[in-house]
């Protein structure tokens with residue numbers, strides 16, 4: 001994820017007022033509301049799917065409909081679905097009144113706890129059963145859950161597909177170039193294999209906010225999400241044709257490819273590498289870091305495995321993560337970084353992984369890094385606070 005403070009990008013919340021206007025539904029460029037026929041329901045000698053259909057109700061959900069007919073009363077229709085590579089498989093039962101000819105519907109929620117990013121491919125099939133035990137199944141099909149507020153244009157090269165709307169093709173072309181450059185730049189550090197990915201480019205914060213998962217209101221007010229990667233489904237949603245955002249998000253995907261979906265590398269490492277990949281990281285990251293150095297308010301490394309909850313700490317978190325990762329790369333080389341990711345892939349925990357590759361744990365890294373910045377070790381810093389807490 002790439003976060004910037006709202007002021008830097010120069011957007012105001014007044015733009016949110018235009019959101020309602022964008023919710024007009026438009027035809028999809030791909031995966032349009034489909035209707036297929038599965039035989040002739042006039043002669044239901046055997047249990048048969050007559051028609052199936054999908055209605056996209058972005059961003060709330062999708063309505064899956066199936067019409068089934070047969071010589072016996074139909075008791076059950078299930079919709080089985082999974083995302084890319086069979087992940088997140090699930091199934092649900094369609095609603096209908098049992099009869100010999102039924103139309104059932106299943107509502108797949110895509111918002112809140114059930115959030116699905118628009119652009120994701122859903123593989124699905126139906127299984128129907130009647131009361132005497134006959135069973136029929138449809139062939140698996142793939143539907144793209146699209147943000148249907150816009151008509152998307154596409155551009156493709158190698159594993160990368162870029163989708164945008166109401167913008168020039170040349171901008172998409174140069175974004176494609178940024179992703180290729182990033183793969184090359186990060187090859188020595190992370191690894192060069194990029195899995196297939198689709199990037200959807202939005203033109204404004206109100207536009208992309210509708211497509212992103214719900215976040216806390218405080219975070220929304222003060223920060224802007226410039227991009228978000230959904231590595232397990234090979235999808236990136238991002239704001240504007242910004243080469244640095246693309247480099248940042250593509251790096252998250254490269255890191256995910258390097259360690260595997262099941263492994264979560266610490267956020268400071270993941271975000272630090274992503275900012276490192278940017279050609280010109282946001283100046284606000286450096287400003288926040290310098291301010292924290294001056295005021296002695298740097299974040300403790302042991303608290304940086306996950307991004308901070310407080311919006312005011314987020315920009316510092318990015319700046320500090322970048323500085324730590326740059327310190328590791330510049331002092332110990334690219335090969336060690338690649339080795340570190342390999343050790344994470346093998347299942348090591350943070351301190352153990354650092355010890356194996358660099359010979360120091362998080363405290364050691366933090367103190368080396370602080371020394372480079374001309375600061376005292378954190379352990380010394382903590383001593384007075386500790387004695388105050390114990391009342392001595």
Ligand SMILES: [Zn+2]
Pocket residue numbers: 001002003248252270271274
């Ligand atoms: Zn990020």
